[in-house]
Amino acid sequence: MTVPLLEVRNLRVEFPTRRGTLVALDDVSFSIAPGEVLGVVGESGAGKSMTGAAIIGLLEPPGRIAGGQILLNGRRIDNLPYSELRKLRGREIGAIFQDPLTTLNPLYTVGAQLIETMVTHLPLNPAQARAKAIEWLELVGIPAASQRIDSYPHEFSGGMRQRVVIALALCAEPKLIVADEPTTALDVSIQAQVISLLKSLARDKGTSMMLVTHDMGVIAETADRVAVMYAGRIVEIGAVRNVVQQASHPYSAGLMGSIPPVGRRLERLQQIDGSMPRLSSIPPGCAYNPRCPKVFDRCRVDRPELMPAKDGNLAACWLYAEQGVPRHA
Amino acid sequence: MRKPDSTPMLETIDVARHFDVSRPLVQRLLAREGRRVLRAVDGISFAIEKGTTLSLVGESGCGKSTVARLVVGLYGPTHGSVVFDGQDLAQARANSEQRRRMQMIFQDPYASLNPRWRVRDIVAEPIRAFGLTQSAAEIDARVGELLTQVGLSPLDGQKFPHEFSGGQRQRISIARALSSNPEFLVCDEPTSALDVSVQAQILNLMKDLQARLGLTYLFISHNLAVVRQVSDRVGVMYLGRLVELAPAETLFNTPRHPYTRALMEAIPDLEMTGRQRIPVGGEVPSPIDPPSGCPFHPRCPLANDRCIAERPEMITARGTAETLVACHAVEEGRDRVGEPLIAA
Numbered sequence: 192m193t194v195p196l197l198e199v200r201n202l203r204v205e206f207p208t209r210r211g212t213l214v215a216l217d218d219v220s221f222s223i224a225p226g227e228v229l230g231v232v233g234e235s236g237a238g239k240s241m242t243g244a245a246i247i248g249l250l251e252p253p254g255r256i257a258g259g260q261i262l263l264n265g266r267r268i269d270n271l272p273y274s275e276l277r278k279l280r281g282r283e284i285g286a287i288f289q290d291p292l293t294t295l296n297p298l299y300t301v302g303a304q305l306i307e308t309m310v311t312h313l314p315l316n317p318a319q320a321r322a323k324a325i326e327w328l329e330l331v332g333i334p335a336a337s338q339r340i341d342s343y344p345h346e347f348s349g350g351m352r353q354r355v356v357i358a359l360a361l362c363a364e365p366k367l368i369v370a371d372e373p374t375t376a377l378d379v380s381i382q383a384q385v386i387s388l389l390k391s392l393a394r395d396k397g398t399s400m401m402l403v404t405h406d407m408g409v410i411a412e413t414a415d416r417v418a419v420m421y422a423g424r425i426v427e428i429g430a431v432r433n434v435v436q437q438a439s440h441p442y443s444a445g446l447m448g449s450i451p452p453v454g455r456r457l458e459r460l461q462q463i464d465g466s467m468p469r470l471s472s473i474p475p476g477c478a479y480n481p482r483c484p485k486v487f488d489r490c491r492v493d494r495p496e497l498m499p500a501k502d503g504n505l506a507a508c509w510l511y512a513e514q515g516v517p518r519h520a
Numbered sequence: 521m522r523k524p525d526s527t528p529m530l531e532t533i534d535v536a537r538h539f540d541v542s543r544p545l546v547q548r549l550l551a552r553e554g555r556r557v558l559r560a561v562d563g564i565s566f567a568i569e570k571g572t573t574l575s576l577v578g579e580s581g582c583g584k585s586t587v588a589r590l591v592v593g594l595y596g597p598t599h600g601s602v603v604f605d606g607q608d609l610a611q612a613r614a615n616s617e618q619r620r621r622m623q624m625i626f627q628d629p630y631a632s633l634n635p636r637w638r639v640r641d642i643v644a645e646p647i648r649a650f651g652l653t654q655s656a657a658e659i660d661a662r663v664g665e666l667l668t669q670v671g672l673s674p675l676d677g678q679k680f681p682h683e684f685s686g687g688q689r690q691r692i693s694i695a696r697a698l699s700s701n702p703e704f705l706v707c708d709e710p711t712s713a714l715d716v717s718v719q720a721q722i723l724n725l726m727k728d729l730q731a732r733l734g735l736t737y738l739f740i741s742h743n744l745a746v747v748r749q750v751s752d753r754v755g756v757m758y759l760g761r762l763v764e765l766a767p768a769e770t771l772f773n774t775p776r777h778p779y780t781r782a783l784m785e786a787i788p789d790l791e792m793t794g795r796q797r798i799p800v801g802g803e804v805p806s807p808i809d810p811p812s813g814c815p816f817h818p819r820c821p822l823a824n825d826r827c828i829a830e831r832p833e834m835i836t837a838r839g840t841a842e843t844l845v846a847c848h849a850v851e852e853g854r855d856r857v858g859e860p861l862i863a864a
Contacts, residue, residue, distance in 0.1 A: 234715035235686075350803050378579035379742065380800055383786035405715065408788030449720035453745035453787050456769065459727070460749060462720035466685040 195222035196264060196399045197246070197367055203258035204238075204245055206470075213470040215241050215254060217423045220497075223367065228393060228400045230414030230431065232407060232446070234467055237420040239403045243369045245269070246401070247286050248276045263367065282312040285360030285398075287389075289372035291352035294359075295344040301328075301355045302340035305362055312363035327358040331388060350381035354388065361392060368393065371403045386413055407450050411435050419443045422468055422478035425497065429504030439500030440508045442479045477509070485510060527606045528567035529704050529736040530591055535600035536760075537561040537586050541808060558808050560586040562760035563600065565834075568753075570703075573730070573737040575747040575768075577783075578757035579804055584740045587757075588708040591738060592624050604704070620650045623697035627709035629689035633681040639692055640677030643667065646700040666695040670725060687718030694725065698733075708740045723749060744787055748772050756780045759807055759815040762834065766843035774857065776837045776845045778820045781861045800861070814848065821861055822849040 204216035216238045223229045231239045244250050246261055248271070261269040263283060271279065280286070288294050296304060305324035309315050315323065321340070328336035331354040344352055353373065360368055373389065374382040390413050393400050402414055410417055411431060418428040419440065427440040438444040448461035465482045468474060474481055480490040489509045500506035542548055542555040561583040568574040576584045589595045591602055593613040602609040604622065612618035623646070626632040633642055643663045646652075653659050664674030670691040681689055690710060697705055707726070711719040727750065729735060741747050747754055751768040756777065764777040775781045782800035802819035805811055814832050817823040826848050837843040837850050839857060849855040 234717065348803050378804065379744075380579065380782060380786045381803060383788070384801065386788070406788065407716075412788045446717055449717040451720070451723070451743075451745040451749045453748055453772070453784070453789060456748055456772075459724055460720035462724055463717040464721070466687055466718060467715075 194265070196225045196227075197223040197401070198262040198265075199242070199246070199259070200262070201259035202242070202245060202256065202261065202269075204241055204250065204254055205257040206254045208253075210471070214473075215423055215470060216245065218496075219259070219420075219423075219425055221418055221425060221428060223399045223401060225366070225399055226394075226397045227416065228390075228402055228414045230410035230417040231401060231403045231420060232405060232410055232417060233420035234405065234446075236422075236467055236470075238423040239405075239420050240371050241423075242420070243286075243371045243401060243403050247280055247284055247369055249286075278312075281308055281363045281365065283365050283367065285363070285365040285368045287353075287356055287360045287368060287370040287373045289375050291349065291356045291376070292344065294356050295352065297344055300341050300343055301347070301359075305340075305355075305359055308359060309362050324358075324362070327362050328355070330392070331355070331358045332384070333358075350377055350384065353377060353381075353385050357385070357389060357392070361396065361398070364396065364398075366399060368398055368400045369403070370400060372405070373402070374409060375404065375406065382409070389413070407435065407447065419446065422473055423470065424478065424507065426479065426508070427500070427504055427506040428497065429500075429502065429506075433502040433504050437501060439502075439504045439506035439511065440479075441483050441485050441510075443506075445482075445484075477507070527570075528603075529570045529605055530738065531567040531603040532564055532587075532591065533601050533603065534563050534565050535561065535587075535590060535597045535602055536563050537583075537590055537595055538598045556808055559760050559810065560807060561590065564755075564757075564760075564762050565600075566753075566755055566762065566765055568704075568736055568738060570736050571730075571734050572752040573739055573750055574753045574755065575739040575741060575751040576755045576757055577741055577744055577747050579742060581759075581804055581807060582757040583760040583807070584742075584757050585708055586760075588624070588706050588738065588740050592622055592706050594624075616650055620646075620652075620700045621702050622704045622706065623700060623702040624706045624708065625690075625693050625697050625710045628713050629686055629693050630713070632693055633689055635681055637680075638677065639667075639679055639681065639684075642681070642692060643677070643696045643699050646696065650700050652700065662699070663695075666699055667692075669698065669729070670695045671721075685718075686714050687721055690714060690718075690722050691725070694722075694729070698729070703734070704736045704738070706738045706740070709742070710739075711746060712741065712743065719746070726750065744772075744783060756783070759804065759810050761815065761846065762844075763816065763847070764843065764845045765834065766840065766845075770840050770842055774840050774843075776840060776843050776850050776855065776857070777816075777847050778822050778849065778855070778861060779816045782819075785861065814846070820849075822847075822855060824848075 200220050202216055202219040206213040206215055233239045256269050260267055302324050306320040309320040325336050325340055333339050374385050414431045417431050417434045418425050421442050427443045438447055445463040463482055476491045477495055480486045495507045495509050497505040497507045498511050500511040537560050539558045541558045578584050593609055604612040640663045643666055644659050647659055663677055667674050667676055672691055711722050754768050754771045755762050756764040758779050764780050775784055800819055811818050813829050814827045817827040832846040832848050834844045834846045837845045
């Protein structure tokens with residue numbers, strides 16, 4: 192196994208509130224290899240965006256990292272001072288968010304924003320950066336890039352704006368991109384364009400990506416590995432094909448089953464009854480136990496850690512401790 | 521079940537809704553520009569048979585939500601007409617007995633419930649407004665029954681909306697919509713604000729209620745996979761017009777219009793891990809200044825001179841006789857059915 196580009200170890204994020212401390216992320220560990228795309232899925236409130244925000248050091252106060260480590264290329268980045276963190280963002284970690292309109296500064300032309308990013312992080316003078324910015328805009332598929340570089344964000348359509356955001360995230364050639372729901376605000380036909388653009392750019396530049404989304408279809412097409420999150424923890428992690436087609440954890444299986452297929456009509460969709468617990472009332476034992484069809488006594492008492500499950504996936508589920516599935520299965 | 525009745529529950533005949541989006545008069549005079557009209561819906565005809573579901577799909581800005589508002593009378597049509605169970609909608613809306621028969625479910629259950637009302641008052645409001653029952657005890661009983669019907673507990677009536685999750689709130693919206701015993705429900709993106717596992721719960725609930733109460737649905741969605749699960753017929757909209765209208769299975773198995781085919785191509789699918797797709801380029805043009813001829817022609821790989829000049833009307837598609845499609849390429853038989861739209 193190669194040295195991971197990003198390693199997250201036992202990450203814990205807490206939100207102190209008047210009614211006590213809420214644990215938003217609990218013991219989250221994963222790694223991303225160079226050039227790898229890791230998908231992170233889960234329902235709203237599962238902690239997937241929070242994980243991305245913790246990595247780029249953009250947790251909203253009062254949220255704070257209360258434990259664990261985040262390492263980029265073996266260097267701890269979770270305890271860096273603000274000035275160091277600023278150098279890191281853009282240069283080493285690029286970020287793409289859901290809404291391109293709030294990511295871009297409406298008062299500056301897209302060219303100015305690209306040039307600023309490159310001049311800050313790369314050994315370029317403004318004229319060189321401008322030439323490079325035009326190249327980037329062409330690369331992300333903006334027609335007439337040499338003219339559009341002087342346009343303001345509002346002069347672009349939603350899909351085009353998201354392309355500018357992608358150029359902005361990639362222009363300082365970071366090694367890791369954290370993309371948080373990059374296509375959710377876009378229409379399906381535009382989504383397809385943006386996803387294939389992200390995919391090919393990441394591949395060409397050898398950039399690793401953490402792709403956070405609730406859209407399993409996007410993950411299935413783009414990611415190499417997937418982490419499934421539930422109530423602030425990773426419940427399963429493994430190769431994309433294994434997780435999508437034969438998930439080990441009952442929650443991942445339920446999640447995949449509840450996605451309506453476009454290829455055929457079902458009489459009834461598979462549903463998971465109930466809803467994800469609030470952070471203030473996470474049940475003891477496995478957080479999924481009240482909704483789990485395969486629940487047994489141990490699940491209500493002990494909290495399972497990630498353990499080897501089907502097809503080399505890791506799943507946090509006591510089913511696999513009991514059955515003793517061999518590690519190499 | 522109701523007796524079979526061949527009058528459609530709802531019919532729209534060449535209905536259109538335009539919005540004036542001109543700048544203020546003085547600015548317009550200074551800039552020497554005319555009025556600007558946004559044709560949100562531009563001549564749409566369809567009918568929904570009783571007890572069935574018709575879905576409208578399309579991307580943002582195609583006018584599907586405007587259609588939803590037109591058919592419940594929240595907007596009046598610019599021209600054309602909406603007919604509700606054989607009666608003009610404007611007349612039907614004037615009569616509270618007719619108005620009671622149609623209800624709407626909205627997309628965002630966080631915005632559509634009054635946060636200062638208890639759930640029982642939210643659900644009881646239509647009962648009181650239409651004067652369906654007078655006594656407080658009867659209203660309470662009916663509210664309890666409705667909450668049970670949508671999978672909540674009658675005791676939940678005491679609570680406020682903020683005490684519920686998104687899926688439970690959407691159940692409350694459905695209970696409220698059902699409280700006036702409607703026959704026709706307009707559902708505008710009822711599950712797009714919900715997580716997938718909860719979406720499945722709501723879609724199953726809607727199907728159960730349709731089977732039990734014989735409801736007719738107009739279902740508006742941008743999600744083709746969801747539409748496939750719930751619909752009997754599907755209409756595909758692009759820039760304020762229907763481009764294809766067909767029975768659901770026909771549409772999904774043999775989509776005819778190039779736009780429908782492009783949409784199907786664009787959906788990421790679970791069974792397609794690592795698949796390389798060829799997306800159709802371009803974006804939806806502005807409905808203020810739509811392209812000439814067929815509105816899809818700037819993005820259509822099959823477009824020719826006729827498509828640029830002449831607007832196609834809805835015609836029966838050769839090969840799939842139940843499909844209505846607005847496409848010159850299909851009419852002329854140069855649409856290469858069964859082959860990929862864009863050669864790899």
